[in-house]
Amino acid sequence: MIELDRAGRTFRVKRTLVHAVRDLSFTVAPGEFVGYLGPNGAGKSTTIKMLCGILTPSSGRVRVAGLDPSRKRTTLARRIGVVFGQRTTLWWDLPLKDSFELIRLLYKVDRGTFARRLAELTETLDLGDFLRTPVRQLSLGQRMRGDLAAALLHAPDVLVLDEPTIGLDVVSKASIRAFLARVNAEQGTTVLLTTHDLGDIERLCRRVMLIDHGSLAFDGTLDDLMASAPGHATIEEVVTHLYTSSRQ
Amino acid sequence: MVRTYLLLAWTWTRAAAAYRASFAIMLLLGSVSAVLDLAVILVLFANTTTLAGFSREEVLLLYGAAALAFSVTDVLAGNLERISQHIRAGTLDTFLIRPAGAWLQIATDRFTPTRLGRVAQACLVLGYALGALDLDPGRLWMIPVMVACGAVIFASLWTLAGAVQFLLTDAPEVTSAFTYGGQQLTQYPFSVYGRDLVRGVTYVLPLAFVNWQPGLYVLGRDDPFGTPGFLRFLGPVAALSLALLAAFAWRQGLRRYRSTGS
Numbered sequence: 001m002i003e004l005d006r007a008g009r010t011f012r013v014k015r016t017l018v019h020a021v022r023d024l025s026f027t028v029a030p031g032e033f034v035g036y037l038g039p040n041g042a043g044k045s046t047t048i049k050m051l052c053g054i055l056t057p058s059s060g061r062v063r064v065a066g067l068d069p070s071r072k073r074t075t076l077a078r079r080i081g082v083v084f085g086q087r088t089t090l091w092w093d094l095p096l097k098d099s100f101e102l103i104r105l106l107y108k109v110d111r112g113t114f115a116r117r118l119a120e121l122t123e124t125l126d127l128g129d130f131l132r133t134p135v136r137q138l139s140l141g142q143r144m145r146g147d148l149a150a151a152l153l154h155a156p157d158v159l160v161l162d163e164p165t166i167g168l169d170v171v172s173k174a175s176i177r178a179f180l181a182r183v184n185a186e187q188g189t190t191v192l193l194t195t196h197d198l199g200d201i202e203r204l205c206r207r208v209m210l211i212d213h214g215s216l217a218f219d220g221t222l223d224d225l226m227a228s229a230p231g232h233a234t235i236e237e238v239v240t241h242l243y244t245s246s247r248q
Numbered sequence: 249m250v251r252t253y254l255l256l257a258w259t260w261t262r263a264a265a266a267y268r269a270s271f272a273i274m275l276l277l278g279s280v281s282a283v284l285d286l287a288v289i290l291v292l293f294a295n296t297t298t299l300a301g302f303s304r305e306e307v308l309l310l311y312g313a314a315a316l317a318f319s320v321t322d323v324l325a326g327n328l329e330r331i332s333q334h335i336r337a338g339t340l341d342t343f344l345i346r347p348a349g350a351w352l353q354i355a356t357d358r359f360t361p362t363r364l365g366r367v368a369q370a371c372l373v374l375g376y377a378l379g380a381l382d383l384d385p386g387r388l389w390m391i392p393v394m395v396a397c398g399a400v401i402f403a404s405l406w407t408l409a410g411a412v413q414f415l416l417t418d419a420p421e422v423t424s425a426f427t428y429g430g431q432q433l434t435q436y437p438f439s440v441y442g443r444d445l446v447r448g449v450t451y452v453l454p455l456a457f458v459n460w461q462p463g464l465y466v467l468g469r470d471d472p473f474g475t476p477g478f479l480r481f482l483g484p485v486a487a488l489s490l491a492l493l494a495a496f497a498w499r500q501g502l503r504r505y506r507s508t509g510s
Contacts, residue, residue: 011506045507049341049507052344052345053344053345054340054341054344054345054505054507055505055506055507056503056504056505070503073344074346074347074348074349075347077345077346077347077348078347080345082345084341087338087339087341087342088342089341089342089345089346091259091263093263093266094259094262094263098259098262102255102256102259105255106252106255106346106347106348107347108347134266
């Protein structure tokens with residue numbers, strides 16, 4: 001479903017070339033739920049932005065749902081759902097419901113399917129109370145639920161989440177985690193999740209990838225991850241160990 | 249594409265109407281500034297009878313045609329100007345994940361019909377000039393053609409300016425010189441300008457095809473700069489070439505988009 005073959009992206013910063021991502025290769029099969037970890041500046045967001053066609057790779061090959069994201073961006077948009085925890089993709093001044101209606105028209109979802117999916121999402125994400133509120137007036141937790149619903153209204157094959165639980169309280173986090181697990185299990189949606197919250201990883205991801213300095217430092221199951229650093233008992237310790245050891 | 253455009257424009261109109269006072273003020277300000285532009289021309293003619301060889305009505309015809317082309321572009325795609333903000337803040341990301349062209353979404357971003365005031369003013373001026381002048385009716389077909397080509401030329405200039413922003417990241421002033429500057433330039437007959445400037449805006453930046461060259465044909469006049477007669481009809485060619493160049497530059501610009509860290 002997701003396929004990267006020695007993908008790289010460089011940025012020119014004051015005449016020096018910075019490799020945000022270099023020689024990155026991995027594949028994600030349909031239906032997988034993958035956690036994508038890495039310290040700040042490791043290249044997580046750059047990877048995600050290459051997956052949805054926002055950034056054009058400087059080298060290598062990227063395929064999502066069989067499409068080259070940077071060349072088939074609008075075709076891919078119908079098959080991928082994207083959520084940025086730090087930035088809403090909803091229309092700031094519109095009530096949530098109008099944003100959804102606009103998404104229905106942009107993604108050409110037929111009325112019947114849309115009504116059914118919206119009812120489902122409204123129930124599972126508990127959107128009922130603020131469907132008529134303009135997005136700018138929503139709390140962070142409400143907005144994030146709105147963003148998630150917006151990313152799933154067109155029933156994408158792939159869902160890419162960039163820190164969806166950032167800044168949320170425990171209750172909101174728990175409800176979003178439960179929701180994501182359900183989407184993955186019931187609809188078979190492939191999910192790639194970046195987060196700094198290891199609780200998200202522990203509860204949701206069967207597979208974990210760890211990126212550092214723009215390339216993959218670990219790829220395996222959660223159990224493999226724990227076993228990779230003997231003597232460290234919790235996932236926090238293991239990840240801290242991996243982040244710091246790769247820096248030397 | 250038209251459907252998506254209308255859809256987005258309508259959505260933004262509804263959003264804008266939510267702020268009623270601001271909507272009314274914008275409409276008023278737009279009309280006031282349009283009237284001031286026109287006042288400058290009328291003040292000029294209060295002191296003289298011709299401007300670089302053109303009568304008041306002739307100048308108003310040229311002005312009206314250019315103003316109509318520009319205001320139509322401004323209504324339809326004026327928000328392209330804001331692209332530098334979107335590039336700098338990384339908010340362009342949001343447009344790029346939707347199944348619609350980025351150009352279309354940015355052109356309609358915060359679309360507001362308040363700019364229609366300027367279109368109305370331009371129509372009035374053009375209508376007045378057409379009524380006051382004794383023109384050859386066989387040449388009037390050029391009026392819609394020149395307005396359409398003018399709008400395409402202005403829209404292409406906006407797009408080129410937007411494409412350049414991907415490289416400069418934050419220098420909207422550099423490109424405003426060409427977009428708004430172009431509009432200012434076309435308000436007067438080109439015969440008021442120097443020969444080199446007019447050459448530049450004929451053969452490099454094709455602003456002369458917005459109203460000057462086709463306008464000369466409508467008025468049945470020779471070019472004071474002595475350019476060959478077939479140039480009067482090259483508006484569509486100039487508009488199309490510039491549009492293709494702009495589309496190419498826009499694509500290249502998008503591929504160079506860097507987003508922002510998050």
